[in-house]
Amino acid sequence: MMTAEQMLIDDAARIEARLDFLTRHIDNDYPTLHESIRYSLLSGGKRIRPFLALAFCRMFDGDEAVAMDLGCALEMIHTYSLIHDDLPCMDDDDLRRGKPTNHVVFGEATATLSGDALLTEAFSVASSDAIPNALIPHAIRILSKAAGADGMIGGQMIDMRGETERLEFDTLLSMHAKKTGALIRAACLLGCLSAGITSQDDIRYQAAVTYADRIGLAFQVIDDRLDAIGDTDAIGKPVGSDAESGKTTFLTFMNVDQAYDYARDLTQLAVDAIAPFSNKEPLCALAEYLLDREK
Amino acid sequence: MMTAEQMLIDDAARIEARLDFLTRHIDNDYPTLHESIRYSLLSGGKRIRPFLALAFCRMFDGDEAVAMDLGCALEMIHTYSLIHDDLPCMDDDDLRRGKPTNHVVFGEATATLSGDALLTEAFSVASSDAIPNALIPHAIRILSKAAGADGMIGGQMIDMRGETERLEFDTLLSMHAKKTGALIRAACLLGCLSAGITSQDDIRYQAAVTYADRIGLAFQVIDDRLDAIGDTDAIGKPVGSDAESGKTTFLTFMNVDQAYDYARDLTQLAVDAIAPFSNKEPLCALAEYLLDREK
Numbered sequence: 001m002m003t004a005e006q007m008l009i010d011d012a013a014r015i016e017a018r019l020d021f022l023t024r025h026i027d028n029d030y031p032t033l034h035e036s037i038r039y040s041l042l043s044g045g046k047r048i049r050p051f052l053a054l055a056f057c058r059m060f061d062g063d064e065a066v067a068m069d070l071g072c073a074l075e076m077i078h079t080y081s082l083i084h085d086d087l088p089c090m091d092d093d094d095l096r097r098g099k100p101t102n103h104v105v106f107g108e109a110t111a112t113l114s115g116d117a118l119l120t121e122a123f124s125v126a127s128s129d130a131i132p133n134a135l136i137p138h139a140i141r142i143l144s145k146a147a148g149a150d151g152m153i154g155g156q157m158i159d160m161r162g163e164t165e166r167l168e169f170d171t172l173l174s175m176h177a178k179k180t181g182a183l184i185r186a187a188c189l190l191g192c193l194s195a196g197i198t199s200q201d202d203i204r205y206q207a208a209v210t211y212a213d214r215i216g217l218a219f220q221v222i223d224d225r226l227d228a229i230g231d232t233d234a235i236g237k238p239v240g241s242d243a244e245s246g247k248t249t250f251l252t253f254m255n256v257d258q259a260y261d262y263a264r265d266l267t268q269l270a271v272d273a274i275a276p277f278s279n280k281e282p283l284c285a286l287a288e289y290l291l292d293r294e295k
Numbered sequence: 296m297m298t299a300e301q302m303l304i305d306d307a308a309r310i311e312a313r314l315d316f317l318t319r320h321i322d323n324d325y326p327t328l329h330e331s332i333r334y335s336l337l338s339g340g341k342r343i344r345p346f347l348a349l350a351f352c353r354m355f356d357g358d359e360a361v362a363m364d365l366g367c368a369l370e371m372i373h374t375y376s377l378i379h380d381d382l383p384c385m386d387d388d389d390l391r392r393g394k395p396t397n398h399v400v401f402g403e404a405t406a407t408l409s410g411d412a413l414l415t416e417a418f419s420v421a422s423s424d425a426i427p428n429a430l431i432p433h434a435i436r437i438l439s440k441a442a443g444a445d446g447m448i449g450g451q452m453i454d455m456r457g458e459t460e461r462l463e464f465d466t467l468l469s470m471h472a473k474k475t476g477a478l479i480r481a482a483c484l485l486g487c488l489s490a491g492i493t494s495q496d497d498i499r500y501q502a503a504v505t506y507a508d509r510i511g512l513a514f515q516v517i518d519d520r521l522d523a524i525g526d527t528d529a530i531g532k533p534v535g536s537d538a539e540s541g542k543t544t545f546l547t548f549m550n551v552d553q554a555y556d557y558a559r560d561l562t563q564l565a566v567d568a569i570a571p572f573s574n575k576e577p578l579c580a581l582a583e584y585l586l587d588r589e590k
Contacts, residue, residue: 025445026444026445030444030449030452030453030456032452033444033448033449033452034444037444080411084407084408084411087384087407088384089382089383089384089402089403089404089407090404090407107384108384109384109385109455110452110455112379112382112384112385112407113379113448113451113452115411116375116379116410116411116414116448117443117444117448119411119414119415120414120439120442120443120444120448121439121443121444123418123435123438123439124435124436124439124440124443126435127432127435127436127439128436133429133432134428136431136432136435137422137428137431137432140418140419140421140422140431140435141419141422141423143418144415144416144418144419144422145419147415148412148415148416148419149321149325149328149329149332149412149415149416150320150321153328153408153411153412153415154325154328156408157325157327157328157405157408158325160404160405161325
């Protein structure tokens with residue numbers, strides 16, 4: 001059997017090819033926009049969100065082509081959020097995955113518009129002829145709820161507050177549930193959707209929510225831990241930046257060992273949630289891989 | 296019969312109330328986002344795009360509640376584009392409709408996120424339970440195409456080029472067709488959609504496209520003319536700013552009288568396009584009103 005890392009790499013290549021195809025039409029009149037969008041979108045990355053959509057699709061016998069495109073729509077939303085987060089008026093980051101950030105290469109105006117375009121095109125992809133009409137309303141609702149003011153953007157607002165004031169633990173949880181958790185949950189629900197699962201009463205839907213919320217939170221706990229003890233070259237940004245900036249993180253409330261134990265418990269809860277299903281192995285392996293990753 | 300201005304004012308009040316309702320849920324955790332979004336969204340404005348959706352809906356016996364919400368989604372997209380356009384890294388404008396721009400009041404980070412949130416929430420509104428499922432895929436396609444890289448954002452990219460180099464007349468036309476024309480066309484098509492009209496072969500669909508493209512272009516020609524000869528207090532920004540910045544406008548290619556004649560001819564073509572239909576009067580009156588407006 002393939003390791004989780006091999007599976008991720010295998011799917012990431014297919015996801016990259018599809019993202020390339022879906023953004024090829026943006027061209028001619030405004031080559032800079034085309035280049036800027038693709039510079040950030042096709043820059044590697046683990047593609048965890050599309051992978052989750054595909055893995056839930058496979059576990060529940062869904063339509064893989066649908067899961068792929070909905071997963072790509074989500075990856076476009078994820079990428080737009082990174083471009084805007086890196087802007088000077090936001091986190092003012094010059095490096096992302098070891099490369100200069102979008103605005104450093106293309107300027108702030110084009111970076112702003114590229115983010116706007118990626119968010120808009122995500123909805124175009126999710127409403128294309130490749131997605132059955134009956135699924136489109138559900139897909140758009142999942143995407144817009146996860147990315148909007150009550151999801152990712154709301155989390156970003158709390159995160160901004162956390163840079164100047166200390167957050168309570170519950171607020172930190174809420175921030176992560178919205179800022180990154182919402183898109184991870186959306187990924188799993190879009191995988192369910194590709195198998196026609198839309199009811200909140202369906203045990204498969206509930207398992208997807210539980211799995212997503214647990215690995216989403218574990219991912220953030222490990223992120224904070226890596227920021228404190230990871231290898232700068234491996235994670236592609238300076239170690240200790242959170243502590244230096246006085247930002248509230250999980251390490252404000254626990255030490256690095258406690259953080260690992262917390263993430264391990266969450267990972268176990270995620271694995272338990274999908275225990276009843278056959279073909280769950282890739283999702284179990286992913287959860288373990290995310291727990292023990294070094295970047 | 297009411298004048299076009301009275302009709303606009305009458306509908307604008309109902310549109311404002313609906314926009315208020317549709318954004319009231321954004322609250323509590325991040326009051327600044329709530330306030331920032333509503334500061335720009337509920338700040339008056341002519342509401343031409345929702346008005347067009349409603350007028351086409353009425354002319355073709357559509358569902359007014361559907362046209363209202365789809366028109367509001369479009370107004371949210373229009374508002375997001377204004378917030379981002381005004382940012383320091385874009386046009387760097389401090390005033391909009393006589394009020395300080397969003398980033399001046401709330402800061403650049405919140406203004407960026409408010410724009411992002413409005414764009415996202417627009418898709419949420421257009422896929423809500425208030426819109427029949429069968430219409431949602433069409434609505435999302437119309438909105439995302441008009442707002443995306445091949446529509447509004449593509450036009451914005453050409454506009455940025457026009458600030459540093461002289462554009463050809465055809466490029467100027469293409470810039471306006473995308474930057475503002477695409478949303479105006481979308482407004483008319485969403486009105487058609489509320490009446491179940493989705494086929495490009497339908498003469499009502501074709502009339503909507505022709506009307507929209509003509510008044511959209513006339514609107515821009517008059518805008519450029521007002522920038523040169525209008526009243527600063529009436530239009531809410533300094534007169535002559537285009538000429539001063541050396542930007543390519545219609546007045547690069549014609550004088551103010553020729554510009555008026557050009558806009559008048561376009562207005563006549565718009566009126567001709569809807570001549571076959573009963574209940575066309577509000578749309579005829581709107582076209583005339585936009586031609587002879589003073590701000």
